[in-house]
Amino acid sequence: MSTPLGLALGFALDRALGDPRRWHPVAGFGTGAAALERVTYRDGRVAGVVHEVVAVGSVLALGRWLGRGGWPAVALATWTVLGGTSLARTGRRMADALESGDIEGARALLPALCGRDPAYLDADGLARAALESIAENTSDATVAPLFWGAVAGVPGLLGYRAVNTMDAMIGYRNARHRRFGWAAARVDDLANLLPARLTGALTVALAPLLGGSAAGALAAWRRDARAHPSPNAGVAEATAAGALGIRLGGPTRYAHGTELRPVLGDGRSPEVADLRRAVVLSELVQLGAVVVVGALSTISQRRERP
Numbered sequence: 001m002s003t004p005l006g007l008a009l010g011f012a013l014d015r016a017l018g019d020p021r022r023w024h025p026v027a028g029f030g031t032g033a034a035a036l037e038r039v040t041y042r043d044g045r046v047a048g049v050v051h052e053v054v055a056v057g058s059v060l061a062l063g064r065w066l067g068r069g070g071w072p073a074v075a076l077a078t079w080t081v082l083g084g085t086s087l088a089r090t091g092r093r094m095a096d097a098l099e100s101g102d103i104e105g106a107r108a109l110l111p112a113l114c115g116r117d118p119a120y121l122d123a124d125g126l127a128r129a130a131l132e133s134i135a136e137n138t139s140d141a142t143v144a145p146l147f148w149g150a151v152a153g154v155p156g157l158l159g160y161r162a163v164n165t166m167d168a169m170i171g172y173r174n175a176r177h178r179r180f181g182w183a184a185a186r187v188d189d190l191a192n193l194l195p196a197r198l199t200g201a202l203t204v205a206l207a208p209l210l211g212g213s214a215a216g217a218l219a220a221w222r223r224d225a226r227a228h229p230s231p232n233a234g235v236a237e238a239t240a241a242g243a244l245g246i247r248l249g250g251p252t253r254y255a256h257g258t259e260l261r262p263v264l265g266d267g268r269s270p271e272v273a274d275l276r277r278a279v280v281l282s283e284l285v286q287l288g289a290v291v292v293v294g295a296l297s298t299i300s301q302r303r304e305r306p
Helices: 002-017 025-040 045-069 071-081 084-099 103-112 123-170 182-210 214-227 233-244 272-304
Strands: 248-254 257-264
Touching (some): 002 084, 002 123, 025 045, 025 123, 071 123, 084 103, 084 272, 103 123, 123 182, 123 248, 123 272, 182 214, 182 233, 182 272, 214 233, 214 257, 233 248, 233 257, 233 272
């Protein structure tokens, strides 16, 4: 029973402590991956595949070795890779800044949530950007690592976080990474395929707990998610929009340029109060995820017993 126990304890550590403030292992991996890129970079897909295999493969090997430590190793790895508590805290700080009229303070917070250019966003734009990021990262920061932890223990936890970090670093459509980052983006899409749909299902199921609409979440999922350029973010964002009765999408400015994102949901434009509701919804989904994956892991381990 080491995996479900470790996942639950690691989730509790994240809720109590948030991310490590110093010497974060994920930041260390990012530094190492950046150094590796200076060696492996070529403007082509083959070089990107090599880069992905070396970076993620080394983490999987480390996870396999650390996994011998039983439930304490699972708990520490879970705490290391989860980011749900920090996500919710940043969302609340963003809402506080917007409510007080501190636009510059809100702009300073946005890079902690997403890669958009805050200089071009007003209060409504900042609220929308933060809300969309919270919806997407509920899956990336909590549901997906818990899912892969239940499937593969410590290697699943660390391997997923490595895959997701690689996508965040090089999975962009800019001039440098359009080809080199192709493998990182595609592997991340595959790794999030099932977790994103678990996130969508939990959003539908739990929306009524905060006065949201399960029917609206399901309708937005069916109608709008497939139009999103990401096969996974579209599910998380569409169900959140439908649950909260708001409309997401539209012109979205990144460092590499402006993208016209499809409309998700059929309600009004999001406001600061909706950002607070999105944070509560995220926390409900995170809690639901640890319960579901813990139960599934327990059932799986019992079936494997001789």
